[in-house]
Amino acid sequence: MTTWSDTALILLVLTDFSLLGSTRLGACIRFVAFQGVLLGVLTLTAHEEMLSLRSVTLAIISSGLKGAAFPWLLLRALQAANVRREIEPFVGYNLSLAIGTVALLASLWLSSRLPLPSPLVSPLLVPVALFTSFTGLFLIIARKKALTQVVGYLVMENGIYAFGVGTVPDTPLLVELGVLLDVFVAVFVMGIAVFHISRQFDHIDTDQLAVLKD
Amino acid sequence: MPLVPVLHLLLALGCAPLLVSIVRRTKALVAGRTGQPLLQPYRDLWKLLQKGAVYSRTTTWVFRAGPVVGLAAVLTALLVMPFGGARALVAFPGDFLFFAYLLGLLRFFTVLAALDTGSSFEGMGASREVTFSALAEPALFLGLAVIARQTDSLSLSTMLSGVTAEMWRQYGPALVLVSIGFMIVFLTENARIPVDDPTTHLELTMIHEVMVLDHSGPDLAYITYGSALKLWILGALLVGILAPVRSGSLWLDSGVACAAMIGVAIVTGLIESSMARLRLLYVPQLLVGAGVLSALALMLVLR
Numbered sequence: 086m087t088t089w090s091d092t093a094l095i096l097l098v099l100t101d102f103s104l105l106g107s108t109r110l111g112a113c114i115r116f117v118a119f120q121g122v123l124l125g126v127l128t129l130t131a132h133e134e135m136l137s138l139r140s141v142t143l144a145i146i147s148s149g150l151k152g153a154a155f156p157w158l159l160l161r162a163l164q165a166a167n168v169r170r171e172i173e174p175f176v177g178y179n180l181s182l183a184i185g186t187v188a189l190l191a192s193l194w195l196s197s198r199l200p201l202p203s204p205l206v207s208p209l210l211v212p213v214a215l216f217t218s219f220t221g222l223f224l225i226i227a228r229k230k231a232l233t234q235v236v237g238y239l240v241m242e243n244g245i246y247a248f249g250v251g252t253v254p255d256t257p258l259l260v261e262l263g264v265l266l267d268v269f270v271a272v273f274v275m276g277i278a279v280f281h282i283s284r285q286f287d288h289i290d291t292d293q294l295a296v297l298k299d
Numbered sequence: 300m301p302l303v304p305v306l307h308l309l310l311a312l313g314c315a316p317l318l319v320s321i322v323r324r325t326k327a328l329v330a331g332r333t334g335q336p337l338l339q340p341y342r343d344l345w346k347l348l349q350k351g352a353v354y355s356r357t358t359t360w361v362f363r364a365g366p367v368v369g370l371a372a373v374l375t376a377l378l379v380m381p382f383g384g385a386r387a388l389v390a391f392p393g394d395f396l397f398f399a400y401l402l403g404l405l406r407f408f409t410v411l412a413a414l415d416t417g418s419s420f421e422g423m424g425a426s427r428e429v430t431f432s433a434l435a436e437p438a439l440f441l442g443l444a445v446i447a448r449q450t451d452s453l454s455l456s457t458m459l460s461g462v463t464a465e466m467w468r469q470y471g472p473a474l475v476l477v478s479i480g481f482m483i484v485f486l487t488e489n490a491r492i493p494v495d496d497p498t499t500h501l502e503l504t505m506i507h508e509v510m511v512l513d514h515s516g517p518d519l520a521y522i523t524y525g526s527a528l529k530l531w532i533l534g535a536l537l538v539g540i541l542a543p544v545r546s547g548s549l550w551l552d553s554g555v556a557c558a559a560m561i562g563v564a565i566v567t568g569l570i571e572s573s574m575a576r577l578r579l580l581y582v583p584q585l586l587v588g589a590g591v592l593s594a595l596a597l598m599l600v601l602r
Contacts, residue, residue: 088471095472095599102591106584186594193598208602234490 090130090251093123094213097247098189101220102241105181108170113236114159120217120243121151128250143261147246150265155239158276163232166279176227185220192216201252210251217244229292236274242268303549304381304388311377315531316340316524319563320557321444325568330602333511340527347520348585355513357417360530365412366514366521369405373532376401380532381456383556384545388391390456395443398455402488406432413510424509427579428546431506436584440591442477442484445600446540449473467543476596478540483589484584485567487582489526492571492580580584 100116100123103232107113125148144264192215199211221241225234242264248259320337338504379394381387391397402555410429413421447453449470450461467474486496490507499505505523511522542559544552577585 095476095595096596102588102595106588178584180585182584182591186591189595190600192488193602194598209599 089160090127091209092208093127093130094207094209094247097123097127097213097217097243100186101217101240102182104224105185106178108172108178109284110163110168110230110236111160113171114156114163115204116157117153117236117239117287118156120240121153121155122148124148124151124243124246125251128245132204142252146262147265150269151239151243154269155272158272159232159235160277162276166232169270171228171230171233174228174233175190176223181223181227184223184260185216188219188223189216192219207251211248214244214248214251217241217247220244222235229290231275231279231291234291235272238275239268239272240278301386301388303385306375307382307385307553310418310553311380311382311528315527316344316559318530318534320410321561321564322530322568322571324564325402326572326602329569329572331411332588344520344524345519347523348517350516352514352518355416358415358513360414362412362513363518365408365598366525367407370525370528371531372401372405372408372523373528374530376405377528379455380535381459381539382535383553384460384539384543384594385549385552386456386460390454392453395447395453395455395458399439399443402529403432403436405529406551409507409522412514416513418513421512422508424506427506428510431487431582431586434583435484435589436481438586438589438593439484441590441597442480445473445477445593445596448597448600455536459536460545462540462543463545464543470600473596473599474540476599478537478590480593480596481533481540482587483585485537485563486570487586488533491531491567493574493585496576531560534560535564 097120100120103116104113107116125144128144128147131140174181189212192212195215196211201211218241221237221239221244224237225239228234228237246261246264317337317340320335320340321337324334324337374429376398378389379387379398381390406428410425413425423481428560443458444463446458449466450458452458452461462474482489483493490497495506495508497508507526511519514522538556538559541563546552
């Protein structure tokens with residue numbers, strides 16, 4: 086039994102649930118940072134028997150970006166936007182947790198139906214990766230603040246990354262790095278956008294954008 | 300009649316107030332006070348038993364029945380709860396449901412007695428108690444379901460003696476999740492700090508305390524003793540999972556379980572000293588969280 090990668094995957098699920106249940110934006114960003122570090126650990130444990138320079142590089146770069154650079158950017162935007170917590174989300178926090186449980190069940194069922202070519206690191210990997218992506222998607226649609234939506238985007242990407250790392254042992258490093266770069270640029274742009282929106286409108290509540298007219 | 304379960308039963312009956320005392324002592328020591336003597340709960344019980352009870356003229360027999368039925372329910376629940384890997388005095392398939400609903404009966408009669416006083420203040424406490432315990436129940440049942448599934452049995456005695464070190468090695472993550480869920484249930488059901496403060500008498504925060512305000516004398520003694528026993532019972536459930544020493548030797552197993560019990564009391568004291576009480580709005584979230592943890596553990600063992 087691959088205890089280490091299993092533990093990392095369960096911790097990943099727990100951070101997803103914490104994200105669904107947390108009202109504090111600062112806490113959300115820290116959870117995402119923790120997820121980034123977990124993904125780095127997962128990269129190392131997934132290729133345990135053939136620990137190459139490639140996977141170590143990938144682990145270091147991804148956990149550096151996801152665990153330090155993005156959170157730093159987002160925390161900076163958080164301070165600039167002068168918000169501390171998400172109030173009045175579209176979907177309440179208890180309901181979010183319940184929906185999360187249903188989503189976890191759904192991803193377990195879905196992964197049992199999914200034909201996969203190679204043997205996996207852990208049977209938990211596919212459901213957890215799917216669940217993480219669902220969580221990200223849910224955070225994007227169920228929360229009002231732009232910052233939480235950026236966090237949701239990151240979580241979704243984390244799910245995809247976990248899927249890729251666990252299922253395909255030889256993804257070219259270049260592809261992974263390309264994806265990471267895309268996400269980096271996206272978060273960078275969104276961080277700056279949030280910063281400027283908050284300068285301009287003194288709040289980052291996306292719900293208010295709905296009443297804009299041309 | 301088997302000797303070991305009877306000994307364990309006597310141990311629970313005798314030592315339950317001591318457990319409360321250890322929690323209080325830990326809190327006092329952390330706060331830098333000396334704290335009350337360890338035998339103080341016994342003295343309080345003795346003092347209360349000497350007194351007469353005062354009943355309001357607006358109350359009916361329900362109010363008088365509350366403490367008695369509550370104590371009887373919790374004593375019966377004690378019969379099916381095993382301790383230290385040994386069998387309980389009474390064990391039959393499905394007794395974990397029996398156990399859970401005996402605790403439910405205790406709660407039901409406490410709530411009824413509180414409502415019977417006709418005080419809106421007590422009604423408020425009753426409403427909170429019912430809300431929170433309804434939310435704590437899924438966490439308890441899902442957690443028990445995990446253990447029932449892993450040990451292939453439906454009786455608390457075989458379930459808890461089936462949790463072994465081997466099982467911890469194999470299903471460690473699931474058992475950790477269940478333990479955390481049970482710990483939250485333990486704190487909620489015993490009116491402990493993140494949910495309810497047992498020492499405060501501030502109307503905004505009281506849940507359990509407010510419901511027993513109108514009881515006096517022996518009735519209050521029954522309630523206090525009953526809640527000490529409840530602390531012991533739920534602690535024994537937690538210890539059954541957390542201290543899986545099943546050597547077969549009575550002294551070793553029971554000794555480890557007793558030590559683990561004291562450990563649980565000390566941890567409770569530490570949690571109480573290091574945390575603030577949650578706002579009432581956030582308590583349901585904590586309980587739903589506990590339910591989610593238990594559900595996750597169930598998924599881990601079912602897959």
